[in-house]
Amino acid sequence: ETGIDGWLRYAALPADISSQYRRFSSIFVSENIKTSPVYTAGKEVQDGLRRILGQEVGISFEIDSNHTSAVIISTIDTSPTTLSTAQVPKLKEDGFWLNTQAENDCIHIIGQNERGALYGAFEYLMRLAQGNFEPVTAANNPSAPIRWVNQWDNLDGSIERGYGGLSIFFRDGEVVEDMTRVAQFARLLSSVRLNAVVVNNVNANPKLFSKTNLEGLRRIADTMRPWGLRIGISLYFDSPREFGGLPTSDPLDPDVNNWWTDITAKLYEKVPDLIGYTIKANSEGQPGPLTYNRTLADGANMFARALKPYGDGVVMYRAFVYNHHLDESKWSNDRANAAVEYFKDLDDQFDDNVIVQIKWGPIDFQVREPPSPLLANLRKTKVAIEFQVAQEYLGQQSHFVYMAPLWKEVLDFDMRIDGKPSAIRDIVSGERLNWSRSGYTTVLNIGSDNTWIGHHLSLSNLYAYGRMTWDPLSDPTSIIQDWTRLTFSLNKTVVDTVTKISMESWPTYENYSGNLGIQTLCDIIYTHYGPSPGSQDGNGWGQWTRANATSIGMDRTVASGSGNTAQYPQEVAKIYENIETTPDNLLLWFHHVPYTHRLKSGKTVIQHFYDAHYEGAAHAQTFPTEWAKLKGLIDDSRFENVAFKLQYQAGHAIVWRDSVNNFYHGKCGIADEKGRVANYPWRIEAENMRLSGYTVVSVTPAEAASGGK
Ligand code: BDP
Numbered sequence: 255e256t257g258i259d260g261w262l263r264y265a266a267l268p269a270d271i272s273s274q275y276r277r278f279s280s281i282f283v284s285e286n287i288k289t290s291p292v293y294t295a296g297k298e299v300q301d302g303l304r305r306i307l308g309q310e311v312g313i314s315f316e317i318d319s320n321h322t323s324a325v326i327i328s329t330i331d332t333s334p335t336t337l338s339t340a341q342v343p344k345l346k347e348d349g350f351w352l353n354t355q356a357e358n359d360c361i362h363i364i365g366q367n368e369r370g371a372l373y374g375a376f377e378y379l380m381r382l383a384q385g386n387f388e389p390v391t392a393a394n395n396p397s398a399p400i401r402w403v404n405q406w407d408n409l410d411g412s413i414e415r416g417y418g419g420l421s422i423f424f425r426d427g428e429v430v431e432d433m434t435r436v437a438q439f440a441r442l443l444s445s446v447r448l449n450a451v452v453v454n455n456v457n458a459n460p461k462l463f464s465k466t467n468l469e470g471l472r473r474i475a476d477t478m479r480p481w482g483l484r485i486g487i488s489l490y491f492d493s494p495r496e497f498g499g500l501p502t503s504d505p506l507d508p509d510v511n512n513w514w515t516d517i518t519a520k521l522y523e524k525v526p527d528l529i530g531y532t533i534k535a536n537s538e539g540q541p542g543p544l545t546y547n548r549t550l551a552d553g554a555n556m557f558a559r560a561l562k563p564y565g566d567g568v569v570m571y572r573a574f575v576y577n578h579h580l581d582e583s584k585w586s587n588d589r590a591n592a593a594v595e596y597f598k599d600l601d602d603q604f605d606d607n608v609i610v611q612i613k614w615g616p617i618d619f620q621v622r623e624p625p626s627p628l629l630a631n632l633r634k635t636k637v638a639i640e641f642q643v644a645q646e647y648l649g650q651q652s653h654f655v656y657m658a659p660l661w662k663e664v665l666d667f668d669m670r671i672d673g674k675p676s677a678i679r680d681i682v683s684g685e686r687l688n689w690s691r692s693g694y695t696t697v698l699n700i701g702s703d704n705t706w707i708g709h710h711l712s713l714s715n716l717y718a719y720g721r722m723t724w725d726p727l728s729d730p731t732s733i734i735q736d737w738t739r740l741t742f743s744l745n746k747t748v749v750d751t752v753t754k755i756s757m758e759s760w761p762t763y764e765n766y767s768g769n770l771g772i773q774t775l776c777d778i779i780y781t782h783y784g785p786s787p788g789s790q791d792g793n794g795w796g797q798w799t800r801a802n803a804t805s806i807g808m809d810r811t812v813a814s815g816s817g818n819t820a821q822y823p824q825e826v827a828k829i830y831e832n833i834e835t836t837p838d839n840l841l842l843w844f845h846h847v848p849y850t851h852r853l854k855s856g857k858t859v860i861q862h863f864y865d866a867h868y869e870g871a872a873h874a875q876t877f878p879t880e881w882a883k884l885k886g887l888i889d890d891s892r893f894e895n896v897a898f899k900l901q902y903q904a905g906h907a908i909v910w911r912d913s914v915n916n917f918y919h920g921k922c923g924i925a926d927e928k929g930r931v932a933n934y935p936w937r938i939e940a941e942n943m944r945l946s947g948y949t950v951v952s953v954t955p956a957e958a959a960s961g962g963k
Contacts, residue, residue, distance in 0.1 A: 255889045256704040260442050261717050261740035264305035264383050271385055272307045276323060276359065279311070284328035286315040291368040291444075291482040295327045295375035298441075299363075302379035322358040327375060329365045342393070348449060348482075349395035350374035369449060369482030376445040384739045398683045400609065400638050400693025401723040402450040402486070402570075403443065404532060405700070409462065414455050415644050415782075417651040417708035419701035423453050427461060429470020433477040435702060440481035442706075446720020450484045452695075456534040456572065458488040460497045463517055472524035484529040486570070487521070491535040491542050491553065504546040505556035518560040530568040531557050532611070536575045536596075550575065550596060551603035558605035570638060570695065571604075573597055573612040573628055588808070588816035590616035593628040597635075604635045611695060613640045614664050616818070619647050619697075620773040621764045624830070624840055627821035629681055630669040636692040639664075639682045643707075643715045644699035647774040648763060650783050651708030653903045654877075655763045656756035658718035658730035665726045670825040679726035694723040710896050713741070714756060731757060742888045751880050755900075758873065764839075765870025766910040769863060770853075771843030772799050772807070775914055777955075784906070785913035786955045800846055801921055806859065807842035819844060849922045863918055864926045867911040874907035909958060917957040939963075 255263070266272070281303075283296030296313050303309045303325075317326065317334045326334065330342060342351045345366035352374050353362040363378060365371030377394065381387075406414040407421040409428070422435040443451065453474060454462055461467065475485045494500040494513040503510055521528055535542025535553055543553030554571040561567035576592035597610060604610070610632060615623025619642040629637065641661055648655040665679040671686065680686040682693055696719050700706040707713050717737045721728050731753060738752040767785070768775040777786035779793060790799040800808050809815030811831050819830040829835045830844045838853045849860035857865065878900040885893060915931045925931075941950045941963035956962035 255892055257706070257710050257713070257892055257895075258438065258704050260706065260713055261380075261737055262441060262445055263740065264302050264379065265743075266308060267306055267382075267385050267744075269308075275307055275382075275387055278303065278309060278325055279323040280321070280325075281311050281313045282317045282321065282324050282326045282328075282334070283313055283315055284332035284334070285368070289476075289480050291372040291480060292327060292329065292332070292365070294480045294482075295363065295372040298372070299325055299327065299375050299379065302375075302382065306379065306382050320358075321360065323360065324358075325361045325363065325378075326356070327363045327371055329368055329371055333362075333364055345370065345393055346395040347399055348373065348447065349393060350377070351393045352377055353391045354378070355389045355391055369444075372444055372482050373447045376447075380445070380736070380740060384736065385744055396447065396724050397679065397726055398693030398723065399691050400450075400568075400695065401448045401720070402452065402529075402638070402693075402695040403448055403643070403698040403719075404452045404456065404488075404640075404695055405698055406455040406457075406644075407453060408455050408457075409459050409467075413699050413701055414457060415646045415650075415697070416699035416701050417644070418699065418706055419703035419708075422700070422702050423474060428464075429467055429474060433473055436474055436477045437481070439700060439706075440478045440483050442716070443483055443720070444481040446717055447724045448720050449482060450486055450529040451478065452486040452488055452532045452570075454488050456488045456532060457540070458490040458534070460490050460493040462487060463493075463520070468520055468524045471521070475525040475527070479527070484527050485525060486529040486532060486567075488532040488534065489557070491533065491540065492545075493517075502546065503541065505543050505548050505552045506546075511556055511559065514556060514560045518564070522564050526564075528564070528567055530561060530570060530607075532570040532572065533557060534572045534574065537572065538576075538578055542575070549600060549603065551600045551608075554608045555603075555605045558607045561607060562605075567607065568691065569605075569608045570611045571608055572640070573610050573626075574618075574640075588810060588818055590810065590818050591816060591821065593626060594631050594821045597628055598631045601632050601634050609636045609638050609692060611638045611640050613642075614661070617773065621648060621760075621767055622771055622773070622839055622843070624771075624822075624843060625664050625667045625669070625678055627818070629678055630671050630676065630823050630826075631821065633671075633687055636684065636689040637682060638693050638695050639678070641694070641696040641719060643696045643719050645712060645715075646697075647776060647782050649767075649903065651712045652783075652899065653763060653906065654709055654711045654755070654759050654899065656711070656718070656730070656734060656759045657715050658722060658733055659757065659760055661719070661722055662726075662730055665722070668826075670823045672823070673825060676823075683726070694719075705895070709899050710741075710892050711752070711756070711899075714738075742884075742892070745887050748884055748887050751883055755877050755880055759877075762870050762873045762877075762907075765866040766874065766907045766914075767870070768914075769866045770807075770838060770859065771840035773843070775799070785910045785917075785958055787914055787917040788955050788957065799842070801918070803921055803923070805846055805848045806918075807846040808844070809846040810844045815844075815846070849918075849924055858924075860918060860922060860924050861927055864915050864928070864931050867915050868928075868930060871907040871911035874904045878904055913955070913957040917955075920957070934960075 285292035348370050349366045350370040351364045356362045363374035409424045411420040411425040492503045494510045495503040498513050536544045557569040573593045575596045612628050616626045667678050669676040684692040714737045718733045721733050734756045738749045775787040778789045810818035812820045819827045850858045919931045939960045953959035
């Protein structure tokens with residue numbers, strides 16, 4: 255198998271199981287228009303019943319009054335008269351009601367809207383595909399209306415931080431002709447109830463507005479619409495000046511406003527249901543409203559005004575605003591402070607169709623961060639939390655990290671706004687602060703690889719993202735179990751093995767990459783891959799370990815550091831300000847301590863580092879061994895592919911272990927109590943070997959190689 259169908263393979267159930275299931279007479283679908291998600295739902299159910307149960311069932315667009323054994327798919331408004339709408343509980347936008355025990359042996363899949371009907375169809379099929387015949391009569395509603403993904407695709411076909419091949423949307427400056435992959439992608443997204451895709455990189459290119467590309471965007475939107483998906487686009491703030499021939503991009507300049515109004519009109523002509531704009535500005539050297547001495551709100555509202563006449567389009571204004579030329583010598587210069595410093599005072603200044611899009615942590619998708627304090631600082635401005643399905647700092651799909659447990663920790667975190675329960679999931683759902691429109695988005699970098707994302711196991715993160723945005727209370731373990739049954743097999747060994755590897759993957763990666771809240775100790779300047787603890791200090795990207803010969807960690811306290819703790823609501827601030835109450839896994843995020851500081855476990859910081867890196871690397875060795883149990887239980891092609899990746903990860907985990915341990919050992923000179931670090935008498939160093947055709951070279955970073963060679 256190639257993996258192209260992801261978790262929607264609809265593998266046939268064994269005959270002895272499928273024969274126990276009822277037989278259907280017809281599929282009744284209330285919409286006979288091909289662009290309607292209800293129509294798609296009918297087709298999908300037809301296909302699913304054929305593949306999962308081996309039943310050929312016809313679709314009918316007219317229901318006769320004494321129908322029996324039918325699957326009935328409709329919206330609340332178009333439901334056949336025989337269905338009493340009073341039976342259906344209240345549904346939110348995109349919600350659905352699934353009743354497998356309806357009268358006359360029928361199944362009812364009723365959406366609040368067309369999209370909801372399609373979600374219901376997928377829910378039903380994914381139950382069947384897992385051999386789950388349990389009767390169900392339940393309403394299913396989303397936690398939040400905004401459930402988006404952000405692709406970081408460039409017009410030339412490359413993908414920023416993409417590890418799964420070239421873009422499915424763009425090639426050589428233009429939108430591709432063939433929409434096959436786009437439709438397959440839409441199907442996957444829709445099955446986990448995601449409702450919008452921003453198709454281009456946040457580092458945006460205005461050539462997207464060329465005539466051919468506007469037409470291309472129309473094709474993408476038309477392909478996605480039957481799957482209940484809407485598209486949005488990322489804009490480059492300085493487009494009017496750099497590409498529109500205007501002298502300025504000042505957001506208060508009337509010509510600039512007209513320029514955007516005009517572009518917006520052209521876009522809506524092609525994509526009448528465009529969901530909106532994503533804006534990255536004044537970030538990482540890019541221009542923005544601050545460049546023109548205007549506020550970030552002035553900038554966001556300019557786009558909001560342009561969208562306003564077209565209905566419900568929103569501006570997703572990214573809070574990832576910071577200056578990477580900070581002066582590191584000053585403690586107060588802390589990139590983690592930037593978002594609150596820039597946005598807090600603007601809370602009442604954004605138009606109502608602006609949503610501030612906030613990365614989940616204050617820095618940048620690290621292996622461990624506290625939640626972004628900005629999530630607790632905006633009360634009037636609606637927010638969306640930004641996750642990253644792409645494993646940018648988490649091994650880039652060459653290592654496997656299942657992220658649902660990480661996201662769950664973030665979403666469960668109680669911010670204690672005004673001293674009241676304020677779980678982040680309730681903030682982003684809009685419940686806590688009474689917002690009408692807020693929610694989730696994620697950086698997602700699927701490409702044209704058959705694995706979609708570069709690693710078969712990593713696609714579980716996309717599935718899990720959809721499940722968690724719909725219901726943030728879902729359990730990461732059951733999510734991965736469902737995903738495994740759908741993706742690989744119902745076999746218990748398969749399910750247990752994939753679940754075990756997945757649930758252990760984040761702690762393992764954290765152990766061998768960066769512990770105690772020091773962040774992922776990877777190369778920080780550009781690649782964001784592989785160990786390079788030395789690159790963390792002495793540059794303005796702001797991910798500072800502040801490691802010297804005696805101590806390590808970033809002091810973010812009010813008492814002696816950057817004051818970052820004070821950006822959290824009082825009760826949370828108190829916990830982080832105090833070294834005693836700061837959890838060990840964030841110790842070095844908030845505090846600067848001697849390597850000999852004792853953790854709650856009784857170990858010193860440095861010994862914990864040594865041990866954790868050994869534990870993590872040792873644990874990574876178990877993954878290929880665990881996986882080997884699946885030989886013959888799943889298809890060879892995916893088996894071999896994952897086996898190779900896990901083997902690579904196991905090896906690279908050792909490189910990680912030794913690089914990080916050697917680096918800190920070199921810095922502080924404190925010996926490993928267990929005598930392992932920098933002591934490899936059994937090794938034959940490569941530079942001492944002789945092999946014709948090879949020369950010995952210095953390796954950067956030096957700690958990633960034996961003896962730096
Ligand atoms: C960083 C990425 C960079 C992105 C940036 C962003 O390394 O490629 O452009 O985030 O989110 O994590 O804008």
